[in-house]
Amino acid sequence: MRDPIDLRSDTVTRPDDAMRRAMAEAPVGDDVYGEDPTAVRLQEELAERTGHEAGLFFPSGTMSNQAAIAALTGRGVEVIVPAGAHVYEYEIGAMSLLSGLTPRPIPAPGGVPTPEAVHDAVHRSPHQAPTGLLVLENTHNKAGGTVVPLERQRALIDAGRAEGLPVHLDGARAFNAAVALGVEIAEVTAGFDTASICLSKGLGAPVGTVLVGRREVLREAHRYRKAFGGGMRQIGGLAAAGLEALRHGPARLAHDHARARALAEGLQDVPGIAIDLASVQSNMVYLGVEDAPDVAADWAAHGVRANALGPRTIRLVTHRHVGDDDVEAATTIVRERMEARTGGAPVAG
Ligand SMILES: Cc1ncc(COP(=O)(O)O)c(C=O)c1O
Numbered sequence: 001m002r003d004p005i006d007l008r009s010d011t012v013t014r015p016d017d018a019m020r021r022a023m024a025e026a027p028v029g030d031d032v033y034g035e036d037p038t039a040v041r042l043q044e045e046l047a048e049r050t051g052h053e054a055g056l057f058f059p060s061g062t063m064s065n066q067a068a069i070a071a072l073t074g075r076g077v078e079v080i081v082p083a084g085a086h087v088y089e090y091e092i093g094a095m096s097l098l099s100g101l102t103p104r105p106i107p108a109p110g111g112v113p114t115p116e117a118v119h120d121a122v123h124r125s126p127h128q129a130p131t132g133l134l135v136l137e138n139t140h141n142k143a144g145g146t147v148v149p150l151e152r153q154r155a156l157i158d159a160g161r162a163e164g165l166p167v168h169l170d171g172a173r174a175f176n177a178a179v180a181l182g183v184e185i186a187e188v189t190a191g192f193d194t195a196s197i198c199l200s201k202g203l204g205a206p207v208g209t210v211l212v213g214r215r216e217v218l219r220e221a222h223r224y225r226k227a228f229g230g231g232m233r234q235i236g237g238l239a240a241a242g243l244e245a246l247r248h249g250p251a252r253l254a255h256d257h258a259r260a261r262a263l264a265e266g267l268q269d270v271p272g273i274a275i276d277l278a279s280v281q282s283n284m285v286y287l288g289v290e291d292a293p294d295v296a297a298d299w300a301a302h303g304v305r306a307n308a309l310g311p312r313t314i315r316l317v318t319h320r321h322v323g324d325d326d327v328e329a330a331t332t333i334v335r336e337r338m339e340a341r342t343g344g345a346p347v348a349g
Helices: 017-025 037-050 061-072 094-099 115-121 150-162 174-181 185-189 215-227 236-248 250-267 292-301 324-342
Strands: 054-058 078-082 102-106 131-137 167-171 194-198 209-213 284-288 307-310 313-317
Touching (some): 167 174, 167 185, 185 194, 250 313
């Protein structure tokens, strides 16, 4: 029997031999003292590629986002976020728990709010918590891995600035956005005060996120990184994996996107599955099914691992270990399982 096809997330990849070698051979130093030469190189390289002044290595996207949010605000303020934003839905309420902030989700069809919604969400009364920050997410995970077009992103940044707000990008998959848009990463990260970019998703590193921005903001973020327990020592091995991911990862993301598309098209007429093809814009496919946990367990028992993200939502994500043959095999298995489950009933929803 073949190995299970793991479509739960693009975080499941394992480092290849070249990455492991780079990790083993990396020069290291104590990063709390700013003396790890490989971490310094990674930070500089990503800052340069994104057109920002400086970079700061974090163990996770969550810590990077939360340190940036804390650094750009102050206790007691409200943070505008797009509906479904990772910083709100999937970071354990950290902005409230750690930083005394209130998230304010605003409607974001397809992962993109309107500038009017930003304007309307800003608090102006002395009875309300002052609004202190706008966060955007590109690609937007929960909306389907959707790509925020650059002109709409620019209009949103301008709307935030018009209200005097700093703007943070959760760019966990900013390279996926750049590839989908056919632009350089610097165009996706332009205009933001800070952008958080994960190396451990589609780019293939085992760990690591770099926050880019102005030096003075990163100094604050550095303080929060330490306070949140993220002061690290000889991290050169991890940074070396990040450098490998940065150098070789982006070029292959287009394959992930094409395979997600093929997966979505192959599943669109499968009984019991509802799928919005328009939302498939990068390496993710979101499916509507009845009883998602049970459906995912059934697929897993037959060799396809998927992520049940809600009672009726399943997410499939393509990545480095998913080839064309895996897409074909997964499509066949899912079709067979759904036909068995529904008796070939028409597509739900
Ligand atoms: C959009 C987005 N932001 C942030 C994160 C957090 O990254 P991490 O899992 O490294 O904390 C994720 C994780 O999947 C994500 O999808």
